[in-house]
Amino acid sequence: MSILSSTVKSGVVFAALMTGSAQAGETLDRVRANGVVVDVLVNDYPPFGFINAENQLDGFDVDVGKAFAEKLGVKLKLETPGWETIISGKWAGRWDLAISSATPTEERAKVVNFPVNYYSVPAVLVVNTDEEAIKSIADISGKRVGVGTGSSYEAYINRNFAIPGKAKIEFPFTEVQAVPGDETVNFQNLSLGAGVRLDAIVASLATAQGQINATQKLKVVGEPLFAEPNAVVTDKGDPEWDAEVKRVITELKANGTLAKISEKWFGVDITKYAE
Template sequence: MTPRLLVLFAALTLPTVAFAGETLDRVHAKGEVVDVLVNDYPPFGFINDKNELDGFDVDVARAFAEKLGVKLKLETPGWETIIGGKWAGRWDLAISSATPTEERAKVVNFPVIYYSLPAVLVVNKDETTIQSAKDITGKKVGAGTGSSYEAYLNRNFVIPGQPAIEFPFGNVEVVPGDETVNFQNLALGAGVRLDAIVASAGTAQGQIDATGKLKVVGKPLFAEPNAVVTDKGDPEWDAEVARVIKELKADGTIARISQKWFHTDITKDAE
């Protein structure tokens, strides 16, 4: 992370009210840390065939709890609830593949980045007219509801500390929704229900492998850092979250989890 990004990132995570150590005290008193995530975002968080929460973010959360010396409790209140802040002590953190943005930083904190993946444009394998982002003007393009990809398609997306993002397309018919459903619709055929999807490279590759009916076109759309989320008001907890995640990166734990899910280390550019 560049010095400029560090300054901006720190500014975005300043608490509005300080209750020093409240969250850390609660976690140690209960012997449990409560992590929230989404369950419809494979391979980061999803329900597996055993009806259990599974995925990259789940494994990172387990490693976090183990390093902290407490048990892990997982909850899935919904993305909009997570990123809306004002958790009122119900949850302790969200390891849920969240991209820090200026708007989100007004209501939640992003104490540490734990991985980085580019956003990509996905189309049906039989699609011939869409070769890059400039070709999606007027097209029906899917994105996760409330995601950075939806904001990108609406041309109002800024990542603090990074170069201005280019929008080489005109107005798009954005189709927000469950990402898994969007990919299922795209797999039905070129233009049948969707013309394209903007998604994480990791999610896209998982869907490409699973369906055999999709492909990535063009260059990556933008670099996307992903951070742990905490509620406003507890800088001591933010510091502890950052410390634990940095230790998990330094000792290779998150890299090993990354290799398990992606066969590559998606943490190496997340500094």
């Protein structure tokens, strides 16, 4: 082997290594260079993300995003491209992460990453206070059940839901008419009366409790359906950024920041159940 060919090959290897390194840390490099982290979330999922009376994005996920940016030492920019767009991946560098109450499922993990869970709450069945026939999830066969569009609750009602690494989910009901839509609208419809527009809703306990308190026309029935972890979402292809996201969230949990945010919004620490 000649000295020239050896030098050329060494240069190619070095360039390849440098290219791989740049790709691995592309998101983190961009965030540091711009001094801004772009976080995407949904704005119709109170109390996690919603537009408040001052026409500002607000909620538990918004506060977690603010804490994340502060811990990283950059400014926070929030965008709301829509849930289906977020969870479909292929962000092309438009956004850096999604702190948006996403359940890590096997199907979703094919197109996006879930570097760290940041809270976990049980899924519950909600009915109108006048409802007498539905006492548990086993009673929803043939009923109209409201769920958030594209949510894990919709997959559950369609008997097509699994949590990676968890025990098999049971479906103690037969055919159900899933009614996907905006969760706030679903709760409004259920508040109209038992069976008027909906027979029940499957949602997180935190969301359900907020609506129960607000309307005084709803109640939770039966046992919790499953414990649903919620994770930060990132796009595929940047393991260095995933590691940084996990580091920051883990520190926010360890120092009590996530607990304080949870207490503010729910009166309890839903982040202590995150695995």
